[in-house]
Amino acid sequence: MYSILYVMILLVEAATPAASASSHPLRLSLCEIEYTSKQQLMTINLKLFLTDVNEALVFDPYSKELAFCQPNESAKADQLLLDYLNKFFYVKTNGKKVELKIQRKKLSGEGDNTALWVYFEHKQGQSLTSLEIKNAVFTDLFFDQNNIVYAHINGKSKSLMLNKKTSAHQLTF
Amino acid sequence: MFHKLHHISYLFFLCAFLMVSCNAGSESDSAEEELVQRALEIHDRVLTVDTHADTPLRMIQPGFDMAERHDPKETGSKVDYPRMKEGGLDAIFFAAFVAQDIRDDDGNTRAKALCLQMIDSIVSSTQKNADIVGLALNPDDAYAIEKEGKRAIYIGIENGYPIGSDISNVAEYYEKGVRYITLVHSSNNDLADSATDPDGTEHGGISEFGAEVVKEMNRLGIMVDVSHGNDSVFYDAIELSKAPIIASHSNARAVTKHDRNMTDEMLQLMAKNGGVVQLTMLADYLRTAPPNPERDSAVAALRASMKPVSEMTPEERTALRESFQALNEKYPAPPATVKHVADHIDHIVKVAGIDHVGIGCDFDGGGGIEGVFDASEVMNITIELVRRGYTEEQIEKIWGGNLIRVFKEVQAVASEIQAAG
Known part of the structure; x- marks a missing residue:
């Protein structure tokens, strides 16, 4: 009796680190995709928390090394960012990867809420x-990372939530 | 509601009790068992209402089924219908949330489309699962649906952005089933100022259009929610609203200093207004994060040993990531707990009175702490309240009675306004 109960307690305790880690604020990113056949141009905008970007790229959420959008931005910043995004994010139009x-980047907000667009x-x-989106950014860092995707295609809007479990989805038109 | 003995938290209490009993067998353990049992019985009897969950974000996840039980450690999901049942959560407000974006006609049109998609997801989920949940539109629906052995699902909107600049949208959302609207979210919008907009105040609280929206919400019987608004939004809402207001997910600033929390003066005014503050399970709003020096030292040492990132091979990066994750697991952040929740409740009761506090967990929106990690664990709040000496009558008010009272008053005011023409 005692040993069975002890094992049960251990199992519950084993869950503790994960529970503690997820008491952090909501892990979220936003992706907006817009397309009109009239303009034949698709824009893809990612809004990422800067601390998450730094953690993913240089293992330090508060690192100044890459200095995104600053006068002293590192020459390797864009390439590191693209290498990361190409691993965890893609958009496919009619089955072909974009x-x-x-094109450009910007920062908004301040402190921990600073976002890199x-x-x-x-x-x-x-x-x-067809439009297929994979968005698993930061799921390598946080088990509870969720990524909202807003698609505005020829005047119709659709929202999706992607994460580690469901990282990609295809919309057809 | 607590016949599921496999439930992890209840099991934890039971195991802990039995283990200690085996070793000590003291009278105090027996008293603890009696307390937990009494708390669970109270939790079963009272109507339990959670006024804020961002679960509609899960509903737009392809393949996510609300009727299935999900592992909260897999993707962070906090609410589904089986876990609501396990936790004895009778009613919940699912918030249709649209992130703040460009405030022009295109942006407003898109925000409305996205909001309607979210609302439709909620409604279709209740239709698909009509055997276990029911869509609730009026205060008494929660009791009626609970009596049928089902969960009551209410709809709110988090962020007034999808109203755009068209006041008629408020009535459209009401017709869809929306019963509260959080005026603003993390950035200022056309209705009101946010507590967390880095650019600071824009309207000095609620805008002229926001005032019209509040008036329309009063006319229709939609609760005015001031959570996420800056302090001026609260004072303006108190002034403008003809009906009591709510804060669907906010805490006490005197206990935890955070702009999203409410000062004692605001809590007292909330009491005077007849409204209610719904306690939220967001760790940063419940306690100031304590330092974690062991983790900080270990992380600093690991960083100091790193070679330049641009010189790392993919394998080296992966190995390094695993090393950092191992440190996070070895030195987890000290968690917020149900004791912090009860500290806030104690304070609000002291300042505003027992009639002005409730629960709005913010599950799937960042809420979830040790002991109240997801919907299946909400009974632990009741256990802590019983431990602190709250009576069943008081717990009934906290868990839903207060919110339902405000909801009824909001509807009564709407009826008066509509009758007056």
Whole structure:
């Protein structure tokens, strides 16, 4: 009796580190994808917490090393960011992966709430029949990371939540 | 509601009790068992209402089924219908949340479309699971649905952004089942100022259009929610609203200094207004995070031993990530606990009175602490309240009675306004 109960207690205690880690604020990122067939241009905007970006790229949430959007931004900042995003994020139009080229970036907010916005553009000449999005950013850091995707395609809006378990989804038109 | 003996938290209490009993067998253990049992019985009898969950965000996750039990350690999911039943949570407000974006016609149109998608997700979830939950529109629905052995699902909107600049949207949302609207979220919008906008105040509280929205909410019978608003939003809402207001997920600033929490003066005014503050399970709002020097030292030492990131191979990066994760597990952040929750409740009761406090966990929106990690563990709040000497009558008020009272008053005011034409 005693040993069975002891094992049960150990199992409960084993869950403690995960429970403690998730008492952090909500782990969230936002991705907005916009496309109109009239303009034949797709814009992809990622809003990422800067602390998460730094943690993912240089293992330190408060690192000044990459200095995104600062006059002293590191020459390797964009490449490190792209290497990371290419591992955890993609957009496919009509089944073909969009090549991610950073058009511009900006910072908003302050302190722990500072967000890094990353803008991409993609020329989509052919009519859009399917859009597949993978967004598993920061799921390598946090088990409870969730990534909201807003897709605005030819005037119709749709929202999705992607995470470690369900990292990709395809929309068809 | 607590016949499921496999429930982990209840099991923990039971095991802990039995283990200690085996070793000591003291009278105090027997008293503890009696206390837990009494608390669970109270929890079973009273109506339990959680006024804030961002679970609609889960509903837009492809393949997520509210009727299935999910592992909270897998993706952080905190609410589904089986876990509501396990925790004895009778009613919940699911908040349709749309992140603040550009405040122009295009932005407003999109926000409305996204909000309606969220509301439709909630409604269709209740229709799909009509055998275990019911859509609730009026205060008494919670009691009626609970009596049927089902969970009551109410709808709120978190962030007034999807109202855009069109006042008629308020009535459209009401018709869809929305019964509270949080005026603003983490950034200022056209209705009100946020407590956390880095640019500070824009309207000095509630804007002129926001005042019209409050008036329309009063007319329709939608509760005015001031959580996320800055202090001026609270004072303006008290002044403008003809009906009592709510803070669907906010805590006491005197206990934990945070701009999202409410000062004692605000709590007293809330009492005068007849409204209610719903305690939230967000760790940073419950306690100031204590230092974690062992982890800090270990992390600093690991960083000092790193070679430049740009020179690392992918394998080295992966190994380093695992080393950091191992440190996080070895030195977890000291958690917020149910004792912190009860500390806030004690304070609000002292300052505002027992009639002005409730529960709004903010599950799936950042809420979830040790002991109240997800919907299946909410009974631990009741156990702590019983431990602190709260009576069943008081617990009934905290867990739902107060909120339902305000909800009824909001509807009564709406009826008067509509009758007056």
